[in-house]
Amino acid sequence: MTPLLEVERLTKRFGGLTANEDVSFTVGEGEIAGLIGPNGAGKTTVFNSLAGFFAPSAGSIRFRGEEIAGLPPEAVAARGVARTFQIVRIFKGMTVLENVLVGALLRHRAVPDAVARAREALRFTGLERRAADPAGRLTVAEQKRLEVTRALATEPRLLLLDEVMAGLTAAEVQDAVEMVRRIRDRGIACVVVEHVMEGIMPIADRMLVLERGRLIADGPPRAIANDPAVIAAYLGEEYRAPGA
Amino acid sequence: MSRRAGTAALLAALLLAALFPLAVARPAWQNTAILMLMAAQLGVAWNILGGYAGQVSLGHAAFFGTGAYVSSLLSMRLGLSPWLGMLAGALVASAFAVVVGWPCFRLKGHYFAMATIAVVEIVQAVVNGWERLGGAVGLYLPLAETGFGGFVFNRSKLPYYYIALALLVLTLAVNWLVARSRTGYYLRAIKDEPDAARSLGVSLTRYKLQAIALSAALAAMGGTLYAQKELFIDPGSTLSTSLSIKMSLVAILGGVGTLFGPVIGAAVLTAVEEGSRVIFGGTGRGTDLVVYGLLIVLFAVYQPAGIMGWITGRWLGPRAERPEEEP
Ligand SMILES: Nc1ncnc2c1ncn2[C@@H]1O[C@H](COP(=O)(O)OP(=O)(O)O)[C@@H](O)[C@H]1O
Ligand SMILES: [Mg+2]
Numbered sequence: 001m002t003p004l005l006e007v008e009r010l011t012k013r014f015g016g017l018t019a020n021e022d023v024s025f026t027v028g029e030g031e032i033a034g035l036i037g038p039n040g041a042g043k044t045t046v047f048n049s050l051a052g053f054f055a056p057s058a059g060s061i062r063f064r065g066e067e068i069a070g071l072p073p074e075a076v077a078a079r080g081v082a083r084t085f086q087i088v089r090i091f092k093g094m095t096v097l098e099n100v101l102v103g104a105l106l107r108h109r110a111v112p113d114a115v116a117r118a119r120e121a122l123r124f125t126g127l128e129r130r131a132a133d134p135a136g137r138l139t140v141a142e143q144k145r146l147e148v149t150r151a152l153a154t155e156p157r158l159l160l161l162d163e164v165m166a167g168l169t170a171a172e173v174q175d176a177v178e179m180v181r182r183i184r185d186r187g188i189a190c191v192v193v194e195h196v197m198e199g200i201m202p203i204a205d206r207m208l209v210l211e212r213g214r215l216i217a218d219g220p221p222r223a224i225a226n227d228p229a230v231i232a233a234y235l236g237e238e239y240r241a242p243g244a
Numbered sequence: 245m246s247r248r249a250g251t252a253a254l255l256a257a258l259l260l261a262a263l264f265p266l267a268v269a270r271p272a273w274q275n276t277a278i279l280m281l282m283a284a285q286l287g288v289a290w291n292i293l294g295g296y297a298g299q300v301s302l303g304h305a306a307f308f309g310t311g312a313y314v315s316s317l318l319s320m321r322l323g324l325s326p327w328l329g330m331l332a333g334a335l336v337a338s339a340f341a342v343v344v345g346w347p348c349f350r351l352k353g354h355y356f357a358m359a360t361i362a363v364v365e366i367v368q369a370v371v372n373g374w375e376r377l378g379g380a381v382g383l384y385l386p387l388a389e390t391g392f393g394g395f396v397f398n399r400s401k402l403p404y405y406y407i408a409l410a411l412l413v414l415t416l417a418v419n420w421l422v423a424r425s426r427t428g429y430y431l432r433a434i435k436d437e438p439d440a441a442r443s444l445g446v447s448l449t450r451y452k453l454q455a456i457a458l459s460a461a462l463a464a465m466g467g468t469l470y471a472q473k474e475l476f477i478d479p480g481s482t483l484s485t486s487l488s489i490k491m492s493l494v495a496i497l498g499g500v501g502t503l504f505g506p507v508i509g510a511a512v513l514t515a516v517e518e519g520s521r522v523i524f525g526g527t528g529r530g531t532d533l534v535v536y537g538l539l540i541v542l543f544a545v546y547q548p549a550g551i552m553g554w555i556t557g558r559w560l561g562p563r564a565e566r567p568e569e570e571p
Binding site for chain 2: 051052053072073074077078082083085089090091092093094098101102103105106109111114147150151153154
């Protein structure tokens with residue numbers, strides 16, 4: 001069976017700077033993959049290539065067997081890939097419900113149908129009591145959650161989450177982790193870019209580690225946490241996987 | 245304001261507008277009222293692209309002029325009814341809008357606005373030099389058939405008042421429907437965060453082109469009405485940057501992206517224009533542009549939400565930012 005997502009030798013250059021070099025990995029249906037690495041390692045660049053915001057300099061991206069590298073973002077979204085942004089980009093001139101509605105309209109052209117779907121998505125992520133509020137009034141944690149809700153409303157097969165836990169309190173991180181688990185339980189695969197490893201390690205099926213644009217490790221969380229190369233590059237001596 | 249109170253207020257306003265010429269018989273005042281309705285209609289049309297989609301066009305006179313010229317030429321050369329000419333003008337303007345929108349939408353923000361100025365200036369220059377279109381001299385429409393069928397009224401200006409009112413109501417209705425449609429939500433999303441909109445499957449080009457086509461068609465209908473009312477059109481009056489700026493100013497003054505903002509903006513701007521004419525004398529275009537420029541600067545700096553911002557903020561309380569809270 002072909003995996004949901006197959007990335008092969010993905011390379012992205014900006015002038016003289018190589019942000020991603022020969023990055024290859026796969027993500028299976030309903031899998032949670034953690035993508036970690038130091039700041040500037042190229043994690044967001046991988047997302048931008050996957051989601052159609054960058055045309056890769058080389059390499060291929062196959063989603064459900066189809067080559068999607070170089071397609072525009074709207075075409076990638078239509079095929080079932082949704083994303084959030086590291087720096088939130090909610091529609092500030094709209095209510096929370098309207099934000100999610102824009103996502104729901106992708107699969108449900110009639111506004112009343114889309115509204116029903118949007119409300120469902122808001123219930124799923126626990127934002128329904130904020131539905132009528134202007135989106136700009138939400139807290140940072142809620143805005144991040146709103147981006148996830150909006151992405152879910154497009155009914156994706158693969159969800160790309162870019163640092164949705166960064167800047168949250170410990171309790172909020174626990175909520176976010178729980179949410180990612182429930183998204184996966186719905187059969188939606190997730191690639192989670194994260195700095196808060198306490199959050200992502202316990203729920204990830206696989207961990208991918210980027211360093212200076214290259215993938216230096218790919219494996220189960222426990223193995224990754226004890227990999228000397230990874231420790232040297234990123235995790236630091238003080239971190240061990242829970243229970244390791 | 246509850247939905248029922250809103251509907252009641254709307255019907256009352258419509259009734260007042262319908263009765264206004266019966267109460268105020270002075271032709272000069274009626275003429276000012278017609279100008280106000282026409283300015284409002286153009287502002288509402290502009291708002292679909294400039295307000296909802298956030299694509300500030302300073303070239304909408306190109307579409308207004310297309311409507312004026314297409315219906316006038318069809319009636320002069322082929323004897324086509326100006327009513328059909330109005331539809332033809334709307335279609336031609338839509339097609340033209342898509343053709344110019346395609347390259348212009350590649351530009352962002354101020355560059356888009358500047359490109360649209362170039363469009364209207366080029367169209368004006370072309371028509372100026374095109375003898376068969378009347379050139380710089382312009383076109384005088386024949387007084388062949390007066391009455392409703394011929395869309396020419398020479399005894400009283402009153403019929404133009406009601407036609408302008410009907411066209412404004414139509415334009416408002418289109419705007420209202422768009423705002424509640426998939427396209428309307430997509431346009432607002434594009435205005436706020438284009439990249440986020442794309443990530444949710446929204447094609448920027450497709451929806452901006454829809455917006456400009458619709459906006460241009462409605463502006464063109466206003467152009468036909470202008471031609472039939474004045475019975476004379478020339479590039480300077482129908483294809484000018486100052487007219488383009490006026491359309492945007494009506495919306496900006498009243499409140500971009502709101503349904504009734506341009507109507508209020510048109511009322512205020514028409515009053516200001518008439519006032520400045522009394523104070524400065526004459527109808528020199530120079531004073532108009534000075535007034536427009538001053539108002540744009542003042543509103544951009546102090547009140548970006550326009551007059552509607554004050555009204556909704558004060559009368560409707562904090563929730564008023566969202567007049568249509570339930571889609
Ligand atoms: N649009 C861009 N143009 C030029 N350089 C970029 C662009 N986007 C990212 N980069 C560069 O690519 C490198 C990787 O950035 P990024 O993918 O954002 O890293 P991360 O998300 O892992 O922190 C950085 O050096 C960054 O400056
Ligand atoms: Mg990043």
